[in-house]
Amino acid sequence: MRKQTQLVGAEKLMLSDVVTISRQFLRSVRIDTDIGREDALSGYICQGTAISLLESMAHQITETRQRAFTWTGPYGGGKSSLALMLCSLVGAQTEIRTKAKQLLGLPEGSLVHKVFEAKGDGWLVVPVVGKRADVAHELSAALAKAKSLPASRKKQPDVVGELVEAAERHPQGVLVVIDELGKLLEASAQDGGDIYFFQELAEAASRCSGKLVIVGILHQAFDAYASRLGRQSRDEWAKVQGRFVDIPLVAATDEVIELVGKAINVENPPPLGEASKFADRIATTIRTRRPGTPVTLADSLRACWPLHPVTAALLGPISRRRFGQNERSTFGFLASREPLGFVEFLNGYEAQWFRMYGPALYWYCRPRSVDQDHCADRDVPQRLRLGRGGVDSGGLDPGCGRATDSQGA
Ligand SMILES: Nc1ncnc2c1ncn2[C@@H]1O[C@H](COP(=O)(O)OP(=O)(O)OP(=O)(O)O)[C@@H](O)[C@H]1O
Numbered sequence: 031m032r033k034q035t036q037l038v039g040a041e042k043l044m045l046s047d048v049v050t051i052s053r054q055f056l057r058s059v060r061i062d063t064d065i066g067r068e069d070a071l072s073g074y075i076c077q078g079t080a081i082s083l084l085e086s087m088a089h090q091i092t093e094t095r096q097r098a099f100t101w102t103g104p105y106g107g108g109k110s111s112l113a114l115m116l117c118s119l120v121g122a123q124t125e126i127r128t129k130a131k132q133l134l135g136l137p138e139g140s141l142v143h144k145v146f147e148a149k150g151d152g153w154l155v156v157p158v159v160g161k162r163a164d165v166a167h168e169l170s171a172a173l174a175k176a177k178s179l180p181a182s183r184k185k186q187p188d189v190v191g192e193l194v195e196a197a198e199r200h201p202q203g204v205l206v207v208i209d210e211l212g213k214l215l216e217a218s219a220q221d222g223g224d225i226y227f228f229q230e231l232a233e234a235a236s237r238c239s240g241k242l243v244i245v246g247i248l249h250q251a252f253d254a255y256a257s258r259l260g261r262q263s264r265d266e267w268a269k270v271q272g273r274f275v276d277i278p279l280v281a282a283t284d285e286v287i288e289l290v291g292k293a294i295n296v297e298n299p300p301p302l303g304e305a306s307k308f309a310d311r312i313a314t315t316i317r318t319r320r321p322g323t324p325v326t327l328a329d330s331l332r333a334c335w336p337l338h339p340v341t342a343a344l345l346g347p348i349s350r351r352r353f354g355q356n357e358r359s360t361f362g363f364l365a366s367r368e369p370l371g372f373v374e375f376l377n378g379y380e381a382q383w384f385r386m387y388g389p390a391l392y393w394y395c396r397p398r399s400v401d402q403d404h405c406a407d408r409d410v411p412q413r414l415r416l417g418r419g420g421v422d423s424g425g426l427d428p429g430c431g432r433a434t435d436s437q438g439a
């Protein structure tokens with residue numbers, strides 16, 4: 031099937047002519063380079079799960095001596111975006127702080143505002159993006175950069191001591207965010223690095239008389255990064271993580287649907303006809319089984335067209351499943367050009383309401399690492415096989431199973 035945009039005398043619009051994926055959702059957020067950039071905050075949508083996480087941290091900081099946290103969640107689940115918001119909320123630039131406050135939209139009396147209050151020059155913010163390297167050196171370099179000093183040349187910098195000293199001297203506070211902490215843990219597992227560094231860091235933060243808050247960002251629990259080490263080491267790692275309070279950052283199904291709807295832009299959509307009723311029916315079914323589901327669910331599902339509403343509703347739960355191993359994020363899937371993927375679907379079909387990317391297609395284009403056997407080519411039914419340059423429906427619409435003419439397929 032070739033992409034065909036012109037019929038005799040009439041323009042034939044393909045899905046790819048009317049559907050685009052918002053660039054906002056295609057870039058990965060990098061806290062160390064995005065901090066201080068107002069445009070990097072634009073488009074952030076603060077959802078209930080993110081608010082609960084910040085409130086939970088604020089409560090612990092107010093009511094206990096706990097100052098070290100880990101946030102654990104699936105790939106592409108918005109961890110770095112939220113970390114960037116937190117860094118921006120307390121950072122040095124007033125206008126960025128104001129923008130972060132607006133985007134977070136927390137109620138005026140929220141404890142988060144009290145705990146993360148910043149004025150004047152703000153807090154000292156130390157953003158680190160982990161890589162396979164020694165954690166003490168990475169943290170020491172990031173601290174020097176945050177203080178606008180040259181990097182330390184010491185072989186074994188006492189970065190924990192330096193952080194405590196910085197927090198005790200600072201009139202407001204020091205926030206250390208270690209994104210991609212898993213990479214540093216992997217380096218420790220591989221090179222026999224010192225895992226007790228993290229324990230020391232967490233304990234120092236809780237003992238410090240200044241405000242020193244540590245956030246580490248992970249995809250899975252500490253000990254899972256030590257899977258190749260022996261049982262005893264894994265137990266030690268789990269014990270070290272016990273010094274941190276772990277808060278999951280896992281968006282609820284309706285939150286994922288809302289974000290997916292925002293990520294899929296449709297210009298001049300065709301009349302959605304029955305597709306709209308599908309969304310209503312599926313939203314009603316979900317709401318019947320899960321009474322807490324927001325009343326706006328049907329609208330959110332409609333906004334996901336040409337994703338079939340069932341596919342849209344499945345993306346969240348699938349990204350949560352075994353998320354330590356599932357390396358394809360929800361937004362990565364929307365942009366992926368893999369066979370039977372969403373982009374191929376958009377290129378392969380005319381823009382008509384019944385062209386919806388259904389759960390069957392999603393199932394067969396899942397990465398091999400997730401469900402090896404089910405992705406084997408021999409298992410792909412004939413009606414879903416690829417034609418040249420697109421999805422060959424074999425006369426059946428792969429989305430809703432409706433019989434169609436084979437034009438454009
Ligand atoms: N709440 C949100 N509002 C707006 N955009 C979001 C939100 N959550 C995630 N995104 C977008 O989704 C993409 C992935 O987000 P982000 O990089 O923050 O996820 P992550 O959990 O850090 O991913 P990874 O596991 O790959 O590090 C980004 O393009 C980001 O802009």
Ligand SMILES: [Mg+2]
Pocket residue numbers: 058059109110111209210
């Ligand atoms: Mg990230």
